[in-house]
Each structure stands twice: as C-alpha cells, then as structure tokens.
Amino acid sequence: MREGSLDAPVRHPIAWRDEDFYDDAKIDAELRRVFDICHGCRRCFNLCDSFPRLFDLVDATESGEVEGVASSEFKQVVDACTLCDLCFMTKCPYVPPHAFALDFPHLMLRARAAEFRKHGVPxxxxxxxxxxxxxxxxxxxxxxxxxxxxxxxxxxxxxxxxxxGVHRDAHLPAFHGHTFERRARAQKPELNRAAPAFGRKVALYATCFVNYNNPAIGEAMLAVLAKNGVEAEVVYPACCGMPQLEHGDLARVAEKARTIAAELRPWVDKGYDIVSLVPSCSLMMKFEWPLIEPNDDNVKALSRAVFDASEYVVDIAKRQGLAPGLKPVSGGISMHIACHARAQNMGQKAAEMLRLLPETPVKVIERCSGHGGSWGIMKEHFEVALKVGKPVAEQAKTNGSAYVLSECPLARDHIVQGMERLNGGPVTVEPVVHPIQIIARAYA
Ligand code: SF4
Ligand code: SF4
Known part of the structure; x- marks a missing residue:
C-alpha cells in the first residue's frame, strides 16, 4: 500500500526512442527538479542507498540546496538505484497523476540509458x-x-x-545439468481431475533463474498445479531482460519484449494463463514491457494474462477453492515480500498463500533485502547491499523460523548471508527458498 495520495499511481510510456530522452542538459534539469522535491520531502531516506547519497550530497553543500551539488556527483545516486520501484509504488505522494509527475526509478533508468548510449557497459x-x-x-x-x-x-x-569484479564473499546461484525445461519434458505430475480448479490451463514461464539455477521451484509449482487439476505447459523463449533494464539497454529489452510476447501470444489466444515463477519477470511482463513497447499488441495481450506464482494459487483458492490435503508445516516461516512483488501492487500474495496452510505460523518481512539482482554481487556494492538488507536479516534472525523464504530467490540467499554475518557463522534454516515449495511439501 502506498503512503500519501489516494490516487493509484500511473506510469507513462518510456520515451526511449526520442532523442530528447538522451539529452544531457534535459536529463540534468529533470534530475535537479526531482532531487529538489525529494530533498524537501525525504520520506525515502531509509529505502535504499540512493536517497542517503543524494541527501548527503545536498547536506554537504554550503547552501544546503540541490543547486549547490555538482552534476558530476549525480552519477553516484543513479548508480545506487537497484530499480526496485519501492519509492514509486509505496512511498511517493507525488507520482502521476500528481502535478509533480515524479517517477524516481524511471528517471534513474533514463539517466542510465543515456550513460549506456555513450559508454555501453563494461x-x-x-x-x-x-x-x-x-x-x-x-x-x-x-x-x-x-x-x-x-x-x-x-x-x-x-x-x-x-x-x-564479483565480490569474493557474494553468494552465487548454483547451476544444474538438467534445466527445468528438460525435467518438465521428462516427467509430468499426474493431473487431479477431481479438483475444483480442473479446466484451468497454464503456460508456466520458467524464468532464467528457475530454468538454469533452481528447477526445484518450477517442479514444486507443477506439482501444486497438477494437484489442483490445472493443466500446465512449461514455456521459456528467453530471459525477460531485467538485467539489461538494469544496464539501461532499453533497445535490447524492447527486442526481448517483442520476441517473447510474440512467442507466448498463441498460448494467450488459446486461453492459457501465463504464470511466472519470479516476481521480477512478472513485473517486466505486466508493467515494464508495456511502457517500453506501448504499441505492440502481443505485449499488451501478454501483460493482461500474466500472474505471479503465488498470485495464481491465491486466485484459485478464492475462485474455486484449493484441492484438499494441505497439511501443517512445522517450525514457522519468515516470508520476505520481494520488492518486485510489492511493485506489482497486488498485496502480499505469498503470505496470503502460505496462510492457507493449517496451523502454520507465518511472519512477514516487508522491506528491501538490498540485493538488487546483479547489482549486489559486485565488489563495489556487496557491502552496501548487506547494509541495506541488515534490518531484514535482523528480523529473520529474531523470528528464528525454520524457513526463510522469498519469491525472489536471489534475495532469499542474500538474507541468509546477512543472517550469517550477524551470527558470525552459519545459521540453520531449511534449504527451501520459494513459498510454492512449501505448498508442494504441504500437499506431499
Ligand atoms: S527504485 Fe528502489 S533503489 Fe531505486 S531509488 Fe527507488 S527505492 Fe531506491
Ligand atoms: S521519491 Fe517521492 S516520497 Fe521519496 S523522497 Fe522523493 S518525493 Fe519523497
């Protein structure tokens, strides 16, 4: 839920094909306009590292105003933004339709796109x-x-x-010899034709992370869908382009959006719901792609058909009711709500889903883990990423739950790494990362 204005935030298409979008003088003027509003407001002081850097820069000037900050210093504010979208979605009262029309993350994206056009990425x-x-x-x-x-x-x-430049202590995801796509082709769980949701059809977008790094998440989703009578096909044309969005490479993101949406369109037309296993990818397909390719019919159709995994299970529970057989899970659960799930403005679907389990305590942690995708593993960011995520790690450690989960698997491992830092050594948590794995276990 967003603080401040009662109007739902509106986002405007990203004008990345216009030359003005990359005009240094215009970008500088817009950064100064927005930074001046933020300096007067300061609500976001503790959301990430971007805002503290901005406010420190302003406070270090003689005038105490944004006009005293050299434009060359703005880069550090832009670089510290992980594009988590939290300031836009949860804090800012000045987002469109407010007259200030402030979209901090997309301004950071614009500044990065201009930088990318000039220098590319290393x-x-x-x-x-x-x-x-x-x-x-x-x-x-x-x-x-x-x-x-x-x-x-x-x-x-x-x-x-x-x-x-990858920090030596940053946890990196493991690879699997058999991708999720291959596993799903080899073995399909048996469809429960007696389940109330029988008749639904899902095209399950594997996501690069689940496909190559953690197929168990996808297998858990397939098992839960089959238990609920939902026919599922695994689809994976390519990565959604979130890493390229972080670089400001908008032409590449647009190309991915067009290609993937065209490939998934036949599934949408056949009545399949498109379900994504990682919130960053759902966020891209639901919200970012339509702003980057607003005139592409496939992108528009896809954006209306996409669900997050937890969102989809909750939708079944609300409309048809879940198949019976969920057993309690012991030890308690700490459920981190990922920024890109919050940014979809759909409520805490992962926690809602877990609360369908009988006699299973669920504690919610709703704050940025600090990881920020590839941002948090780099040498220059890793310690900052742990600092930003420290309150989350502290809460997870205090909760003492057997399970520490996040729909963002990178965030989950980063939180556990933060807990280990606090602990001065390993912590004991179950090796399960995504809430859908708990639902699958509860049905087993
Ligand atoms: S999008 Fe996230 S990281 Fe970027 S400025 Fe907003 S809160 Fe900070
Ligand atoms: S993004 Fe909005 S809420 Fe956050 S500091 Fe700036 S003006 Fe305030």
Whole structure:
C-alpha cells in the first residue's frame, strides 16, 4: 500500500526512442527538479542507498540546496538505484497523476540509458548478465562451474573478484545439468481431475533463474498445479531482460519484449494463463514491457494474462477453492515480500498463500533485502547491499523460523548471508527458498 495520495499511481510510456530522452542538459534539469522535491520531502531516506547519497550530497553543500551539488556527483545516486520501484509504488505522494509527475526509478533508468548510449557497459559486467548463454554453457559442466563459483573457494573467487569484479564473499546461484525445461519434458505430475480448479490451463514461464539455477521451484509449482487439476505447459523463449533494464539497454529489452510476447501470444489466444515463477519477470511482463513497447499488441495481450506464482494459487483458492490435503508445516516461516512483488501492487500474495496452510505460523518481512539482482554481487556494492538488507536479516534472525523464504530467490540467499554475518557463522534454516515449495511439501 502506498503512503500519501489516494490516487493509484500511473506510469507513462518510456520515451526511449526520442532523442530528447538522451539529452544531457534535459536529463540534468529533470534530475535537479526531482532531487529538489525529494530533498524537501525525504520520506525515502531509509529505502535504499540512493536517497542517503543524494541527501548527503545536498547536506554537504554550503547552501544546503540541490543547486549547490555538482552534476558530476549525480552519477553516484543513479548508480545506487537497484530499480526496485519501492519509492514509486509505496512511498511517493507525488507520482502521476500528481502535478509533480515524479517517477524516481524511471528517471534513474533514463539517466542510465543515456550513460549506456555513450559508454555501453563494461565487457565483463555485460557477460555476467547474459543469463541464457551462461546457463546453457554452465549446464553441461555444472559440477565444475559450481565448484568454481562456490563461496570460500580460495583458488577461484579472488580471481573472479579481480577479473570480473564479483565480490569474493557474494553468494552465487548454483547451476544444474538438467534445466527445468528438460525435467518438465521428462516427467509430468499426474493431473487431479477431481479438483475444483480442473479446466484451468497454464503456460508456466520458467524464468532464467528457475530454468538454469533452481528447477526445484518450477517442479514444486507443477506439482501444486497438477494437484489442483490445472493443466500446465512449461514455456521459456528467453530471459525477460531485467538485467539489461538494469544496464539501461532499453533497445535490447524492447527486442526481448517483442520476441517473447510474440512467442507466448498463441498460448494467450488459446486461453492459457501465463504464470511466472519470479516476481521480477512478472513485473517486466505486466508493467515494464508495456511502457517500453506501448504499441505492440502481443505485449499488451501478454501483460493482461500474466500472474505471479503465488498470485495464481491465491486466485484459485478464492475462485474455486484449493484441492484438499494441505497439511501443517512445522517450525514457522519468515516470508520476505520481494520488492518486485510489492511493485506489482497486488498485496502480499505469498503470505496470503502460505496462510492457507493449517496451523502454520507465518511472519512477514516487508522491506528491501538490498540485493538488487546483479547489482549486489559486485565488489563495489556487496557491502552496501548487506547494509541495506541488515534490518531484514535482523528480523529473520529474531523470528528464528525454520524457513526463510522469498519469491525472489536471489534475495532469499542474500538474507541468509546477512543472517550469517550477524551470527558470525552459519545459521540453520531449511534449504527451501520459494513459498510454492512449501505448498508442494504441504500437499506431499
Ligand atoms: S527504485 Fe528502489 S533503489 Fe531505486 S531509488 Fe527507488 S527505492 Fe531506491
Ligand atoms: S521519491 Fe517521492 S516520497 Fe521519496 S523522497 Fe522523493 S518525493 Fe519523497
């Protein structure tokens, strides 16, 4: 829920094809206009690292005003933004339709797009975020890749830090030899034709993370859908482009949006709901793609058909009722609500879903984990990412739950890493990351 204005926030299409969008003088003027409003407001002082940097810069000037800050200093504010969207969706009373028309994350995106047009992204950083190519390359040699990227590998991680800029202590996701797509083709769970939701059809968008790094999340979703009589097909044309959005490479995101939406359109036309397993990808398909490609009919149709995994299960529970058989899960659950789930303005669907479990205490943590996708693993950001996420790690540690979950699997592992920092050593939590895995367990 957003503070301040009662009107729902509105977002305008991103004018990335206009030359004005990249005009340095115009960007500087807009940054100054928006930063001046933020300086007078300061509600977002503790959301991330962007706002503290901005306010520190202003406070260090003689005048105490934005006009005293050199434009060259703005880059650090722009670079610290992880595009989590929380300021826009949950805090800012000045977003459109307010006359100030303030969209802080999309202004950061514009500044990055201008930077990208001038300088691109460093070669190694670009390679790190080619998730499909990296996943395909790593799958056949998964044991070696996982050995090389494991935290604590004193042979490889210092080299990775030096060459690729990845902090040696940042947890990196493991790769799997058998992708989720391959596993789903090999084995389909049996469809429960007696379930109240029988007749629904889902095209399950695998997401790069689930496909290459954690197929167990996808398998859990397939099991839950089958238990509820929902026919499901796994689809995965390509990564949604969130890493390229973070770089400001909007032409590449637009290309991905057009291609993937065209490939998924036949499923939409056949009456399938499109369900995504990671909120960042749902956010892209529901909200960012239509702002980047507002005239593409496939993108528009897809945006209306997309659900988050938890959102979809809650939708079944509300409309038809879930299939019986859910058993309690012991040990308690700490449920982190990911920023990109909050940014979809749909309520705490993951917590709502888990509360369908009998006699299972669920504690919600609704604050940024600090990870920010590829941002938080880089050497220059890793410690800041842990600092931003410290309140979340503290709350999870205090809760003492057996399960620490997030719909954003990267955020979940980052939270556990923060808990380990606080603890001064390993913490004991169940090796399950996504809430749908708990629902699958409760049905087992
Ligand atoms: S989008 Fe997120 S990271 Fe960026 S300024 Fe807003 S709250 Fe901070
Ligand atoms: S983004 Fe909005 S709420 Fe946040 S500091 Fe700026 S004006 Fe205030």
């Amino acid at each position: 070669f190694v950083k670009k390679q790190l975020t080619e998730t499909d190519r990296n996943g395909r390359l790593a799958a056949p040699v998964a044991p070696i890749a996982n050995w090389a990227t494991r935290c604590g590998n004193s042979l490889t991680r210092p080299v990775m830090e030096k060459v690729a």
